[in-house]
Amino acid sequence: MLADTGAIASVVDRRVLRRLGRDLESLRPYSGTLDSVSGHAIRVRGVIDLPVTLGTLEKTLPFVVTDHLFVDAILGTDSLKAFRAVIDLEEQSMTLKETGDVIPLGVARVEETYAATISSSVRLEPGRQALVRSRVRGAVKDQSVVLVEGVPGADDSLRVARTLCTVTDGTVLVEVCNASTEEVEVGTGAYLAAVTIVPDSAFTSEALEREGTRENISAVLSVSSRNAET
Known part of the structure; x- marks a missing residue:
């Protein structure tokens, strides 16, 4: 999952909904438009509410569902504001003002x-x-x-x-x-x-075990990430 301070909306790839067992749910319409970094419009399927856990805090937030997103999900400024998250680029960490939780961010990846x-x-x-x-x-x-x-x-x-x-x-x-x-x-x-x-890690996919609730996007993405590292 990517935290993006330049994204106006939180986005999730529709394949993640299959992992959550929610791919057959009806989606709410999305009235806005989303563009990729190249300026091209992103195909939007609708909006769904998903529980997200950061640190010890859980919130149910709206995600725009799209096709062909090349990360599982993006936390945009809407979600970051909801969590009152402060990102420290120097320390590579995210602090939640509501709970004081400090969450380490992943290592930056240089794209070729x-x-x-x-x-x-x-x-x-x-x-x-x-x-x-x-x-x-x-x-x-x-x-x-x-x-x-x-x-x-x-x-x-x-x-x-x-x-x-x-x-x-x-x-x-x-x-x-x-x-x-x-x-x-x-x-x-x-x-x-x-x-x-x-x-190659973007295509690593293994059957996810049922542990806790599969409806929490953070839990599912966490399990997927652990599988990708093994």
């Missing part, structure tokens, strides 16, 4: 991100999309799983789908869509996407 350029030109009619083979500009291990997404400042008429892809011979598949009303040609060597290596 590379540019991906189109290998051969493609012409797209309005509203059409295509999978375009693109070369990763950097030494990325073959068969690495990467997150492919658009880059800020790119042509507004072209949209890049945020997807997972496996690197093959130094290339990835980029899904490009022409969002304009005119035909667009994407030339060879065009820089449209960025790829970020996804660590």
Whole structure:
């Protein structure tokens, strides 16, 4: 679980709801919009209330449910305010003002991100999309799983789908869509996407034992984290 002081809302991946046994529950509509760091809109399925435990304090808080979130859950500023949490970046800790609990934060992870350029030109009619083979500009291990997404400042008429892809011979598949009303040609060597290596631990998944209540998101994510470390 990630604490993000730049996120306006707390978010949970829908696969976590399956672990909680709550994936069949009806979701409340979400009236706002959420954007990824690349500026692309995040697909929102709805809102659900989930119990969260930090230290000795438990609160039931709203989470926006989304697809393809590449951490299990994000605690945004809404949840951090509810817990009256103060984050100390120097000490890598979070203090809850209500209880005085001090929670150590995880070690910062440096993400490896590379540019991906189109290998051969493609012409797209309005509203059409295509999978375009693109070369990763950097030494990325073959068969690495990467997150492919658009880059800020790119042509507004072209949209890049945020997807997972496996690197093959130094290339990835980029899904490009022409969002304009005119035909667009994407030339060879065009820089449209960025790829970020996804660590193997992100895909570690084992059957979770029933210990205590499975409806508490913190307990489930804690068990998942322990399994990933073994």
